[in-house]
Amino acid sequence: MVFLPAKVTYSGVMPKAKKPQPKPKKTPEPRTKRRSETKRPRRSLRAWIGFLALRSFTLFMVLTLFFIGLTAVINPPTTYYMWSESRRLGEIDHEWIPAENIAPVMLRSAVAAEDANFCLHWGFDVMAIRNALDDGGNRGASTISQQVVKNVFLWPGRNWLRKAMEAFMTPVLEAVWTKRRILEVYLNVAEFGSGVFGIDAASHHYFGTAPASLSPQQAALLAAILPNPKERSAKTPSAFVSRRASSVQDGAALIRKDGRAACFED
Numbered sequence: 001m002v003f004l005p006a007k008v009t010y011s012g013v014m015p016k017a018k019k020p021q022p023k024p025k026k027t028p029e030p031r032t033k034r035r036s037e038t039k040r041p042r043r044s045l046r047a048w049i050g051f052l053a054l055r056s057f058t059l060f061m062v063l064t065l066f067f068i069g070l071t072a073v074i075n076p077p078t079t080y081y082m083w084s085e086s087r088r089l090g091e092i093d094h095e096w097i098p099a100e101n102i103a104p105v106m107l108r109s110a111v112a113a114e115d116a117n118f119c120l121h122w123g124f125d126v127m128a129i130r131n132a133l134d135d136g137g138n139r140g141a142s143t144i145s146q147q148v149v150k151n152v153f154l155w156p157g158r159n160w161l162r163k164a165m166e167a168f169m170t171p172v173l174e175a176v177w178t179k180r181r182i183l184e185v186y187l188n189v190a191e192f193g194s195g196v197f198g199i200d201a202a203s204h205h206y207f208g209t210a211p212a213s214l215s216p217q218q219a220a221l222l223a224a225i226l227p228n229p230k231e232r233s234a235k236t237p238s239a240f241v242s243r244r245a246s247s248v249q250d251g252a253a254l255i256r257k258d259g260r261a262a263c264f265e266d
Contacts, residue, residue, distance in 0.1 A: 064169055067153060068176050071185070079189050080155045082197055089194070093201040099184035100266075102199055102211040105252060106219040107183055108261050112251030113223035113244075115144040119179060119263035123170035144186050146170050151189050179263040191229045192222060206234040220249035 075096050086092045099107070111118045117125050121143060128141040142150075149169045154162050173182065192202035199222070203211045207218050214222070218234070224244040225232035232241050255261045 064172055065176075068169070068173055071152065072177050072181060076152050076185070076189070079151050081151060081191070082189065085191075085195060085197075092195045092197055093205065094197040095200045096188050096198065097200040097211055099180055099187075102184075102187060103214040103219060104265060105216045106187070106199060106211060106214050106222065107264055108252035108256055109216075109219040109223040109248050110183065110187060110226070111144070111261065111264070112255055113220075113226060113248045114147070116251060116255065116260065118144055118183070119260050123174040143170075145174055145182055148182055148186050148189075149173055152185060183264050190226060192225060193229050193233070196229070202234070216249055216252065217245070220245040220252065223248045
């Protein structure tokens with residue numbers, strides 16, 4: 001059996017070809033801004049001042065710790081006041097001497113004259129400050145520790161900046177140095193007369209003897225002139241200085257007896 005192909009009809013019209021649909025365009029992703037193109041918010045003037053103040057305070061603390069730690073073991077070669085006096089006078093008399101070469105009575109006399117509660121406070125004598133305020137501020141209340149900070153690290157004067165720095169540095173000094181070291185440095189940089197600095201120069205200048213050989217009376221006389229060494233003399237003491245020295249001598253014996261010298265005596 002033979003199969004014939006089916007009849008195909010042709011209309012004469014070609015079917016239209018479909019137009020290709022355009023591919024949808026991809027939306028470009030937003031370009032990430034470079035770090036340099038990102039705008040940082042501007043700091044206000046107050047923020048800048050706060051930032052600089054914080055940085056300055058941090059630097060000050062670091063330098064304070066460094067210099068106080070350094071001078072705990074290394075003797076300061078000079079001070080600002082000694083340098084200024086050497087320029088004014090041409091030269092000064094100063095020789096460093098360790099605490100073990102200073103008569104113990106001189107250490108006690110300095111404490112009795114300048115800071116009787118030296119072993120009992122942490123840098124500030126609150127009772128002395130209160131008494132000074134009650135007295136109208138006519139007498140000083142600076143401890144030996146405060147005087148060391150002023151003499152070694154700062155400068156003379158009563159402006160608020162120096163006082164603020166002294167108030168910050170004094171407790172740090174007390175925390176890092178021993179009481180004996182504080183007293184040793186104090187006696188080596190204190191002024192005992194015009195151009196006479198330190199206990200070694202003072203002992204030879206006034207009594208022609210070494211600090212280790214000072215008698216209780218001589219030590220008391222040297223301690224008595226400390227608040228005003230340019231106008232007081234241990235060699236030819238006035239009536240006031242003699243009375244003051246007698247009081248200092250009694251005070252030195254008392255602080256030895258009641259234990260207030262224990263923090264700096266071997």
